Amino acid sequence: MTSASELRSGKTHRDENFPVASWIIHPRHRELILAFYNFVRTADDIADHAMLDAPTKLSFLDLLEAELLGRGETQAEAVILRKALAARGMPPRHALDLLTAFRMDVTKLRYEDWDEVIHYCRYSAMPVGRFMLDVHGESTSTWPASDALCAGLQINNHLQDCGKDYRNLNRVYLPRDALDAVGAKVDELGLLKSSPALLQCLQGLAARNDVLLGEGRPLAGEVKDFRLGLEVSVIQSFADRIVKMLKVRDPLSERVHLKPIEFLFASVGALGSEIARRTFGRGPVSKPAPRA
Template sequence: MTATADLRSGKSAGDENFPVASHLIAARHRPAILAFYEFARTADDIADHETLPAGEKLDRLEALRATLVGEADAEPVAVALRQVLAERGLPATHALDLLVAFRQDAETARYSTWNALMGYCRYSAAPVGRMVLEIHGEPAETWAASDALCAALQVINHLQDCGEDYRRLNRVYLPFAELKDAGAHVTALAAPRASPALRAAIVALAQRTAELLRRSRPLADQVRDHRLRLEIAVIQRLAEDLTQRLIVRDPLAERVHHHKLELIGLAGSALLRAAWPVSRATPRSGTNAESPA
């Protein structure tokens, strides 16, 4: 059998749409986050492999689970994460939750409603934010806003890659209900340019994503770790910009991803906003207590 490492796509943390353990994060926390990322990236590459049969995908994902919980030592990335979690006294819950989503990817190619997609995001996206928060010792009270942000990031990725996912994997994350409401059919995803109906469905989903981002916006101010707060502020800003792009751009025919200079500019503006003292100053009596938009 081919080694799991040989199934990797070659994608690394630096290739992701959003920062993963950037240098904004304290150095003592980055190795743990990257160990979690490598585990997640390996599982994702298994689930998204174009030629592996579904049964073999499930077997390999089970090998990751068994290694993570100490029932085996077959998968090096799972051994590495298991050791990191043990050293830091952290649970394996979030990594195990991710495997629920990747098993679903191996078996499920369609989603009927927005709620069904959010159910998938509960396992494919929320565990990532929760793990990062746990690594930093942040309280579980931050999870609600984090879950909203992570779900938004997941849907943004789905919308950006909707044509590729359909053509390469015959996988459609755009819920059938939204497609039906717009009068679109999944086969429109194979076209080089989105039809007006498909564009309407994508715009509707991007608008729902914008609502998730409104719910996640308090997160940066909820966390106690200053450097994590800055990273979250950058991710929030990038996500907001990509969501607006998806409202006005066709992901089948136009670039939605940020160029490097765009990333730098957006990150810089987010850091300035996050560091601006007025945004978290204690309001004086009689003044508006809301932070600037």
């Protein structure tokens, strides 16, 4: 097997917990965003592949990186993204950062504390927001709020999927010190229902993540692009609703994902609020900053 495409899980941008290249985004950006998504999805699926050993996963990730940087033409997702970025005069730095996260997924199965989790998010989530901001020509002064929102989305996902990640991949993103503080054990993640101690840990982490998501809330007002501002407001709304569920529910035994009708209502509400804010309220709050 020589093609990373053959290792795809079948998951597409329509299966994510947040919109990817939705109709809100201007059509001129969608081809590039989907090229970025397909590259990232391929690498993610390789890192999570149940039938590959660690050396094979790492070799495929290295191959994707090499071809993203122009050394080869055999991996379609890497070649397509490389050409799409070149057409826009954009470097591949955000995709390269994400490859760092996927290598961590292969080699690192446990996290000691919150800071280690945030360090992981620096490579697994924050580059996605930074990429979107770069695509739209936004200032790097928007990065701190974007980083907070993206990390919060990632941690929401860690909490939602904590049981599945443990059972399928023996991967635990819950900080070890948070588990120890309440007397919870890692192997409890394999149960069908959280113990009182594990539930206390999970809901405590959700409450902490709620604070982090709050740090990302200014982002929609900081970006200048009208459509991107709307997209960010929708994503923030999804994240806020999910963390609210995680603060009171057990992800091992209860639903902690939005239903289609909840997605719809959250989207409509967020769009209406952001349109009203941009029409009648203040404008973007960010100031131009040198691009990094």
